[in-house]
Amino acid sequence: MRILMRIAYNGLNFNGWQYQEEGRTVQGEIESVLTSIHKTFTRIHPASRTDKGVHAREQYAHFDTELNIPAEKWAFILNSKMPKDIAITETFQVRDDYHVRYDSKGKTYRYSIYQTSKNPFYNGLKAHIDKTLDIEAMREAAKHFLGTHDFTSFSSAKTVIDYKVRHIYELKIEETNDGLDIVITGSGFLYNMVRIIAAYLFEVGQLKRKPEDTLKLIEAKDRTQIPLTAPPDGLYLERTFLNEQELLEYLEEK
Amino acid sequence: MRILMRIAYNGLNFNGWQYQEEGRTVQGEIESVLTSIHKTFTRIHPASRTDKGVHAREQYAHFDTELNIPAEKWAFILNSKMPKDIAITETFQVRDDYHVRYDSKGKTYRYSIYQTSKNPFYNGLKAHIDKTLDIEAMREAAKHFLGTHDFTSFSSAKTVIDYKVRHIYELKIEETNDGLDIVITGSGFLYNMVRIIAAYLFEVGQLKRKPEDTLKLIEAKDRTQIPLTAPPDGLYLERTFLNEQELLEYLEEK
Numbered sequence: 356m357r358i359l360m361r362i363a364y365n366g367l368n369f370n371g372w373q374y375q376e377e378g379r380t381v382q383g384e385i386e387s388v389l390t391s392i393h394k395t396f397t398r399i400h401p402a403s404r405t406d407k408g409v410h411a412r413e414q415y416a417h418f419d420t421e422l423n424i425p426a427e428k429w430a431f432i433l434n435s436k437m438p439k440d441i442a443i444t445e446t447f448q449v450r451d452d453y454h455v456r457y458d459s460k461g462k463t464y465r466y467s468i469y470q471t472s473k474n475p476f477y478n479g480l481k482a483h484i485d486k487t488l489d490i491e492a493m494r495e496a497a498k499h500f501l502g503t504h505d506f507t508s509f510s511s512a513k514t515v516i517d518y519k520v521r522h523i524y525e526l527k528i529e530e531t532n533d534g535l536d537i538v539i540t541g542s543g544f545l546y547n548m549v550r551i552i553a554a555y556l557f558e559v560g561q562l563k564r565k566p567e568d569t570l571k572l573i574e575a576k577d578r579t580q581i582p583l584t585a586p587p588d589g590l591y592l593e594r595t596f597l598n599e600q601e602l603l604e605y606l607e608e609k
Numbered sequence: 610m611r612i613l614m615r616i617a618y619n620g621l622n623f624n625g626w627q628y629q630e631e632g633r634t635v636q637g638e639i640e641s642v643l644t645s646i647h648k649t650f651t652r653i654h655p656a657s658r659t660d661k662g663v664h665a666r667e668q669y670a671h672f673d674t675e676l677n678i679p680a681e682k683w684a685f686i687l688n689s690k691m692p693k694d695i696a697i698t699e700t701f702q703v704r705d706d707y708h709v710r711y712d713s714k715g716k717t718y719r720y721s722i723y724q725t726s727k728n729p730f731y732n733g734l735k736a737h738i739d740k741t742l743d744i745e746a747m748r749e750a751a752k753h754f755l756g757t758h759d760f761t762s763f764s765s766a767k768t769v770i771d772y773k774v775r776h777i778y779e780l781k782i783e784e785t786n787d788g789l790d791i792v793i794t795g796s797g798f799l800y801n802m803v804r805i806i807a808a809y810l811f812e813v814g815q816l817k818r819k820p821e822d823t824l825k826l827i828e829a830k831d832r833t834q835i836p837l838t839a840p841p842d843g844l845y846l847e848r849t850f851l852n853e854q855e856l857l858e859y860l861e862e863k
Contacts, residue, residue, distance in 0.1 A: 365729040368622070410730070439842075440732040475619040476664070478694040480730065588693075
């Protein structure tokens with residue numbers, strides 16, 4: 356039986372999602388609990404890997420089990436054994452050839468910053484930018500990301516995938532009580548893409564870049580023109596759309 | 610010149626305030642920055658030590674310097690060199706024989722819990738109690754702590770201080786949007802005293818203890834009758850009253 360888990364985690368004290376020999380990882384912690392329950396190594400497969408320090412409010416991953424436990428009971432069993440920085444919020448059965456990475460239809464990421472004086476309780480949870488940002492300029496630049504583009508300029512040179520075309524459905528700047536959030540929904544994201552777009556928009560907000568140059572920079576397909584990457588603090592995998600209907604409902608709510 | 614620092618820190622990734630050979634401590638981090646500026650070992654003295662995992666919104670500590678830097682500039686210099694989980698919010702000169710531990714006149718601690726489903730973003734910042742709590746019973750019990758008492762029953766057996774009489778000015782239960790906070794103001798607190806009182810009040814809230822037995826338990830001066838200690842998650846040194854006037858103003862605001 357294939358079980359899909361909905362997962363939330365606080366990335367601060369993890370070396371990212373993916374299992375490593377050294378260092379605490381989200382995959383490592385969850386597989387360790389599943390392996391101790393199954394008494395045999397149990398592998399999990401995520402919707403997407405997240406980097407060191409990146410958070411998730413709605414990640415998904417699945418595993419296969421031969422144990423005779425109702426699918427929906429797994430959430431309670433697993434959650435009680437997880438450390439305090441991982442929550443398994445729901446579990447359900449999926450078909451045996453389901454693969455969330457390929458079957459899901461898009462994601463929303465949120466990048467949160469605060470602009471007040473240094474707050475140690477935001478450590479790892481929001482990035483700190485104490486400069487004034489021109490939100491209207493950021494919103495103007497954001498419009499140019501919408502639609503289908505080759506995002507070579509806005510992805511890490513380490514990206515191993517050749518096909519760099521992605522569709523951005525929505526890119527919002529939301530004001531918060533002490534800063535702002537960038538909220539971006541797309542068909543998929545290349546390595547570091549959200550953090551590079553965020554760093555770029557913060558440059559626009561500081562008037563170091565002109566919003567109207569955005570499309571030209573995308574079309575240049577040249578990462579060297581956009582060298583900055585925002586830190587992982589404040590980056591959240593906010594939502595994973597399991598199917599087209601979920602995505603359409605999200606976009607229609609606007 | 611003696612400089613007093615106002616300090617806030619997120620205790621999650623610290624082994625407490627006090628310097629240790631191994632492990633990251635708040636004292637260790639601040640002394641390391643001061644020592645690198647002075648190029649000679651520089652010791653700091655706090656208003657109170659906090660345990661592993663305990664936070665501070667308003668801790669104070671002082672150091673002596675021969676550097677010709679205006680007292681109020683130290684905050685900016687130090688803050689920029691501190692890690693993200695420590696903020697130095699203000700600095701000012703005090704008299705050369707000032708000692709914040711002896712000259713301060715009381716403290717407020719806050720203990721925060723949340724009662725919704727597991728939230729990884731509260732990891733280390735609020736304790737999780739998913740049981741229903743009878744707040745009126747807790748408030749009834751809280752009244753008995755007010756005034757001057759010997760708090761032997763409500764302090765760790767490891768307490769080295771013989772004189773265990775303290776004055777509690779205020780003990781409030783504040784409802785929050787997802788739980789509650791216990792806010793306690795006193796002349797001083799014994800080792801683990803706030804965490805033991807919190808654990809006791811949570812027992813009262815779960816109707817495992819009767820509010821009217823509280824005074825009898827205080828008067829028993831017997832820790833074995835109150836064996837629980839609440840975890841450090843959610844404990845904040847909220848306020849340090851530097852002098853009697855600050856304390857009186859706080860109490861009069863009510």
